[in-house]
Amino acid sequence: TRSMRLAVIPGDGIGPEVVAQGLRVLTAVLPSDVKLETREYDLGARRWHATGETLPDAELASLKEHDAILLGAVGDPSVPSGVLERGLLLKLRFAFDHYVNLRPSRLFPGTAGPLAGTPRIDFVVVREGTEGPYTGNGGSLRTGTPAEVATEVSVNTAYGVERVVRDAYARAQARPRKRLTLVHKDNVLVHAGRLWKDTFDRVGREFPAVTTDYLHVDAATIFMVTRPERFDVIVTDNLFGDILTDLAAAVTGGIGLAASGNINPDGSFPSMFEPVHGSAPDIAGTGTADPTATVLSVALLLRHLGYEAEAVRVETAVAEDLAARDGAAPRTTEETGAALVARVTA
Ligand code: NAD
Ligand code: IPM
């Protein structure tokens, strides 16, 4: 028998609600000869309030001993902003070298939203996951005074940019349209922009089958709304990728559908799968969060671990469910989970 060792971090707000449904679907779709071993980690706001810890070394070491991690969301209004986001989520992405933050967007038939009915919105954002302004380089002088100076330095290394750009080219080459768009802001961020652009052009010579173009990030937001079908693969830095993928979610049925994988392509560390959305404190506890983004993240997890047929079954279940849901009354988190379980086991 095969086994899947899965670490689960439900986290805060709607995190535990959507993760429960993701695990139901995972359990339902896994072949019977696969032994699923899950270990749940008590990390997030509750833990921080109780012990002051965000991610102790012992837990980090234990998380590492898994095939993959499933995370709900972290962040809570009762915890100062950034404590859990930096101390838990970003710490995991950095420690496990998740340099490819993979965020696919597809407009499924039947989904609502401003662009419903647009033909073929099907692109993937390859967001750099370990550098940029996320590294915590910066500081504040004369804090809290009228003379305060605050900086956040964006770190871009030749090594870090090249490996994510290369990964994006490989993904573009494997797709039917073979298009790759670099998104940056090289008219203002000239130093980082030049490194990204030069790397993009140089690595591109190894991928002659891939058609490339470049967009400034501001223009990219226009096209994502007016002509989203033009995108196939997008590669961009950590912060631009964060912002673009919330927009991408909004134009493809909403944030409740957007999945992501924090991938360590080298396989040295477990990859981590999570919805793009956060802990949604405004709806936490109401039982109305859409678990579909988490379920689609489970599909990415399955694909990453080599369960391609099962990944496709989950994605097909979601597509069928969204088509069937068209115009129907809103459902609870649990009802959507049950509907998806029914479809993957049908
Ligand atoms: P958010 O994504 O949590 O919420 C934005 C809006 O989308 C809210 O109105 C929310 O109700 C809605 N929404 C989100 N997920 C939904 C779902 N599954 N179904 C239905 N509606 C959904 O973003 P925010 O409000 O900016 O952040 C809230 C907290 O989450 C903050 O502490 C933030 O730092 C954190 N956060 C965590 C992650 C993560 O863990 N990966 C990601 C983003 C934000
Ligand atoms: C996301 C989130 C995180 C990010 C935050 C919570 C650190 O917005 O996963 O998109 O900015 O990467």
Ligand code: MN
């Ligand atoms: Mn985000």
